[in-house]
Amino acid sequence: MTPEEFQELLLRYQRNEATAEEQQRIHAWYDRLAADSQEELPAAERPPLQAKLWSTIRERIDEPEPEIQIRPLRKAGWYVGVAASILLVLSIGLWFWTQSSVNSGQLAFHTAAPLITARGPQTLTLSDQSQVTLLQGSSLRYSSTFTGKLREVDLQGTAFFQITKNPEKPFLVHTGSLETKVLGTSFWVRHQPKQSYVQVQVVTGKVSVQQDQNQVILVPNQLVTYSREKPWLQTGLVQNPLVVDASVSMRFKDVPLLRVVERLEKRYGISLLIKQSALRQCPFTGDLTGLGLYEQLGMICQALNATYQSDGTQILLQGAGCR
Structure with a gap:
């Protein structure tokens, strides 16, 4: 049960709109909370403990339902007063919780913002006309x-973002300790x-990904990964790079490798380096149309007796030179 659902339940209880089962659940929850304290705190000592109490409430309401025991019912007015007290603490606790999130670099808007959890691929259009496609089981909270x-x-989960360009109002995606900042991109x-674990892959445009004081800038076909096992920003290339400039021809006839690499860089927006100078002038002939980047590199290397490997966000080609 979310904090908002719990708050709504308490409000229904106060208005005498809760069902008998919901009333019993509230009574049982409060009895379990009250069991944690053997004395009543003076009013002056309560404010410093409000955030802690809210944390306890959150833990308790998500525990398995307690076994309902038959006991003499207390007066309804007593529980209504308790519900009112919990609502007050709940409201203040929500404020503390929100402020804590802001201070730790988490979501800056109030947690009462809409929360969408996708049961299947679902596309949302936000108020700025940006679109977010959530995959199954993913959740998005937004204003x-x-x-x-x-x-x-x-x-939380996986989503594809297509952001409406607005240089005056950057778009931020919060995912755990990472913050992805864009002006307009996908x-x-x-x-x-x-x-x-968080991974950001850029399709178009440019994004900034920040974790604490560390920041990287990504362009198309680049990605960054952060995980508990490797708690730093690891940059790399996507598994299947997409074409960013389809006008570039992939047909070659006795074209020096240096010029072939220049075309590949323009077509995919990826940096390729040739390690040995002797390899740069080796001529290549072939039609690579319709193949993916790594298939194209495989054919080039086979023809020129060379090899390639990814090194961060660039690709390194090396070999002894022409046969």
Whole structure:
């Protein structure tokens, strides 16, 4: 049960709209909370403990339902007063919780913002006309309208973002301890909270990914990964690079490798380096149309007796030279 659902339940209880089962659940929850304290605190000592109490409430309401025991019912008014007290603490606790999230670099807007959990692939259109496609089981919390200087969302799971360009109001995606900042672009974000794993892949445009004081800038076909096992920003290339400039011809006839590499860089927006100078002038002939980048590199290397390997966000070609 979310904090908002719990708060709504308490409000229904106060208005005498809760069902008999819901009333019994509230009574049982409070009895279990009350059992944690053997004395009543003076009013002056309560405010410092409100955030801690809210944390306890969150833990308790998600525990398995307690076994209902037959006991003399207390007066309904007593429980209504308790519900009112918990609502007060709950409201203040929500404020503390929100402020804590802001201070730790998490979502800056109130946690009461809409939360969507996709049961299957689902595309959402945000108030700025940006579109977010959530994969099954992924959740997105976002403001119904973006106010202030930023557009912010909180993601758990995997989603594809197509962001409406607005240089005056950057778009921020919060995923655990990572923050992805864009002005207008499209990209993937994969977030697995339990493993503290986040990966950002850029399709078009440019994004900034930040973790604490560390920051990297990504362009198309680049990615960054952060995980509990490797707690630093690891940059690399996507598994299947997409074409960013389809006008570049992939037909070659006795073209020096240096010129072949220049075409590949333009077509995919990826940096390729030739390690040995003797390899740069080796001529290549072939039609690579319709093949993926790594298939194209495989054919080039086979023809020139060379090899290639990824090194961060670039590809390194090396070999002894022409046969």
